């Protein structure tokens with residue numbers, strides 16, 4: 588019988604084998620007491636199995652409140668479940684691998700670090716329809732990152748003001764623009780008005796230059812709303828939609844994916860409550876796999892020297908995980924979106940650390956707050972990336988690019 592696996596970092600004061608057995612029981616056929624129907628035959632059919640339990644040594648602990656007391660230690664724990672328990676159902680996999688187990692009192696810390704699915708499960712999920720290749724084809728950008736921005740101020744601009752900003756950005760040669768996650772369908776800038784106003788500008792530039800800038804419209808909402816908003820973007824000639832993962836959940840994402848004819852740009856806002864404590868929640872590689880299986884074409888990974896708490900190494904591990912195949916038979920690559928406090932100053936480091944140009948590099952403040960204005964902001968990012976990929980240092984490139992020189996002065 589095919590099984591899927593979840594790997595955890597477990598912290599407990601209980602004997603680890605006992606804690607592992609309780610977690611496995613709680614997440615499959617068991618509960619706090621044996622119950623009459625829990626026969627050996629049923630357990631053989633449906634119980635979770637402890638595949639690996641490797642003690643990693645003592646720790647100060649407890650990392651989390653409310654845990655049973657004693658001498659705390661850490662262990663690497665791999666559990667498996669029969670696919671028959673959930674079927675090919677990502678919402679139910681989520682309840683299984685990341686459900687009640689986090690609040691068991693034998694758990695002093697628990698972090699989901701990886702998920703592994705059999706080929707048949709991966710094949711049965713929708714997966715990204717566009718990924719890197721499809722995004723490049725639609726945006727016409729090859730051989731370098733898509734240079735992008737987030738409309739700022741995030742919220743408060745009208746549809747017409749947003750379109751005017753898009754006009755400036757298109758004239759400056761930007762590749763990609765997105766709504767902020769706070770801008771969806773509010774009274775000041777209704778979704779439909781924004782799409783119509785922005786797309787008129789994008790189409791006008793495309794007629795002139797032959798290049799249609801990719802705009803990720805934030806359609807986050809209820810399922811019917813998201814479908815209708817997607818259809819409007821498609822009718823207006825748009826090439827991308829954006830959704831907030833944690834707001835719509837896997838079910839909302841799957842409904843959108845099954846309907847969508849455009850790339851889905853997945854914003855991970857809320858990631859902090861899922862990951863910020865190192866002994867709780869998810870590693871990005873595990874969490875993002877569920878969204879990749881659900882069909883995310885682009886996913887956020889922060890960026891080097893970002894404005895949040897995440898360190899550079901973690902950012903790069905996340906980005907590389909998106910570019911790694913989902914399984915032997917299905918690449919399902921999702922394009923990493925570097926966004927959060929990015930400016931022209933992080934291009935060299937990003938290129939050196941990632942070693943591929945298959946990314947979207949999105950700077951909101953880094954373009955809008957450029958000392959010489961948004962058009963110079965776009966230019967500074969273009970010049971920084973061209974220099975980085977040509978092996979020209981930032982200092983050298985800044986001598987030849989006034990926009991880059993101003994970025995170094997303004998953001999350095």
Ligand SMILES: O=C(O)[C@H](O)COP(=O)(O)O
Nearest residue numbers: 926927928929950951952
């Ligand atoms: O939604 C995003 O990605 C952020 O708002 C990034 O904005 P910033 O580039 O100004 O940090």
Ligand SMILES: [Mg+2]
Nearest residue numbers: 737767768769
């Ligand atoms: Mg934002």
